[in-house]
Amino acid sequence: MSIVITAFEKSPDGGMGLARDTRVRWALEEAGRPYDVRLVSFQAMKEPAHLAAHPFGQIPTYEEDGLCLFESGAIVFHIAQRHGGLLPGDSHARARAVTWMFAALSTVEPPILDLSIARFQEGDKPWAAERMPLVAGRIRQRLDMLSRHLGDAEWLDGAFSAGDLMMVSVLLRARPSGILDGFPNLAAYVARGEARPAYQRAFAAQRAINAP
């Protein structure tokens, strides 16, 4: 059965790989699954046809064999559960890998998203400059704890898993701000993720569409 995902017709990041289709592409590449991409314009994302697939009018979505999913976390988990290479076989290790997926999305990504909101939705407000250090501080607080946990380990819990795929994807979004560089072990962890051939293929595929 063929897999179809959706992605931005033109990603706002100009091909830096920070849109959420990249993490789904990465998971599909790790799993060795071919896929097709349907590009969606910002206007089409808010129209009934796309809202039927994604109630919040975002990308990515995932279609396969009559199943239609949204939310990058759910899609990556679905891929990981059905194919090898992204979740350990041992049930305890598997539950811990899923924990790291949720930690990436629920604990680490929200303060990083707040930085985007502060920049792009509130960047012209009178409080923008004074508020920025508070927003950055909340990211640093989380990255500091993640950095202490990771220490000099290669991955978060033994072998590379969907938990690492999601955490690296989320941390990449903090890199343009320079905040990631303040945590050398996390920067190296992200670089290990990026060095994986599957990530390289996913990055190149989105870049071919989005690069200026």
Place this chain on the structure above:
Amino acid sequence: MSIVITAFEKSPDGGMGLARDTRVRWALEEAGRPYDVRLVSFQAMKEPAHLAAHPFGQIPTYEEDGLCLFESGAIVFHIAQRHGGLLPGDSHARARAVTWMFAALSTVEPPILDLSIARFQEGDKPWAAERMPLVAGRIRQRLDMLSRHLGDAEWLDGAFSAGDLMMVSVLLRARPSGILDGFPNLAAYVARGEARPAYQRAFAAQRAINAP
């Protein structure tokens, strides 16, 4: 094997059930699984013993048979996967229920958390009053789309699932602001969740500890 979760020694909400142990208690009650609770002070949450279980120094954690998990999403999913009553048997419906869990945590909860940050961490800042409508507007935007999707359905995707458990838990956090009341079908949906006997037991159990 006995299950032990952690919860606040004294929840900041004074027993309103908005701390994240409530959603785990609710899942355990739906699954019919007894559990013990270890209460943790704010100081102890930042100490090495607790950080070994929860790298971000939060609650809840979940221990069972040598397995230690954190992140309410991961814990609820783990419970749902191992016991009946929280995930449908059909594989497509199951994947959609998991999608709603991620949607609750990644798409709906972050703007609601921003309201808490605006109130409790930035409430004394000069921009607090002027910024509040923007923060509330971002919540309304998400709830509006969720409300359109739900329509007059009872639950998000057919039968009650862990996706509803998580969405109701997240929406409850928007109720004190009055924003939820602007969406009568979502308010009724939350009330249906609260009316479940399992939720009632979970709520009462946390209230017994936290009520003033």
